Amino acid sequence: AQRVTQPEKLLSVFKGAPVELKCNYSYSGSPELFWYVQYSRQRLQLLLRHISRESIKGFTADLNKGETSFHLKKPFAQEEDSAMYYCALLNNAGNMLTFGGGTRLMVKP
Amino acid sequence: DGGITQSPKYLFRKEGQNVTLSCEQNLNHDAMYWYRQDPGQGLRLIYYSQIVNDFQKGDIAEGYSVSREKKESFPLTVTSAQKNPTAFYLCASSALAASNTEAFFGQGTRLTVV
Numbered sequence: 001a002q003r004v005t006q007p008e009k010l011l012s013v014f015k016g017a018p019v020e021l022k023c024n025y026s027y028s029g030s031p032e033l034f035w036y037v038q039y040s041r042q043r044l045q046l047l048l049r050h051i052s053r054e055s056i057k058g059f060t061a062d063l064n065k066g067e068t069s070f071h072l073k074k075p076f077a078q079e080e081d082s083a084m085y086y087c088a089l090l091n092n093a094g095n096m097l098t099f100g101g102g103t104r105l106m107v108k109p
Numbered sequence: 110d111g112g113i114t115q116s117p118k119y120l121f122r123k124e125g126q127n128v129t130l131s132c133e134q135n136l137n138h139d140a141m142y143w144y145r146q147d148p149g150q151g152l153r154l155i156y157y158s159q160i161v162n163d164f165q166k167g168d169i170a171e172g173y174s175v176s177r178e179k180k181e182s183f184p185l186t187v188t189s190a191q192k193n194p195t196a197f198y199l200c201a202s203s204a205l206a207a208s209n210t211e212a213f214f215g216q217g218t219r220l221t222v223v
Contacts, residue, residue, distance in 0.1 A: 006151070
């Protein structure tokens with residue numbers, strides 16, 4: 001069975017502070033990992049995926065297979081980063097997408 | 110305008126009634142998903158489908174049913190057997206291509222049992 005765990009339901013930081021949203025997964029194969037974001041009154045949308053190795057809106061995430069983690073990081077948080085963030089895992093067959101419980105990020109001025 | 114559309118946005122149901130939530134996509138995606146979003150519990154997978162006339166149960170399929178008669182449509186029926194149906198329901202679709210695995214989401218349907 002595949003499972004995604006986000007241990008923090010809420011993360012509150014001040015503007016300019018570093019941010020790390022934690023994500024751990026369990027899966028026997030080689031999964032594809034994603035971070036999705038849901039801004040207020042907007043649809044859930046893709047933020048980044050591990051295979052792209054890209055930085056989006058200053059966020060990066062590195063897949064650590066040894067620790068089965070895919071933590072999302074940003075060195076300097078901005079108020080507009082306040083949103084709900086979900087870590088997700090896609091199985092090898094590419095047909096089952098599982099989400100974690102989500103972390104609400106609040107960036108205070 | 111390509112995308113994934115859920116309707117209605119708000120739905121009210123009396124206890125004991127079945128209700129069907131609509132999900133349509135014109136992205137030519139093979140895979141479609143239904144999730145339930147509850148506060149503090151994130152997105153939980155109800156059903157998913159990767160091809161017409163085939164679908165699989167997710168983690169919380171009890172009390173729900175789906176059909177996939179057309180590639181672009183994946184309606185979800187919330188039956189009277191679902192013990193706690195009041196929730197926000199999200200539909201998603203994605204291509205089954207290794208190079209394009211992004212999932213696209215609808216705006217959601219908020220179901221309230223009265």
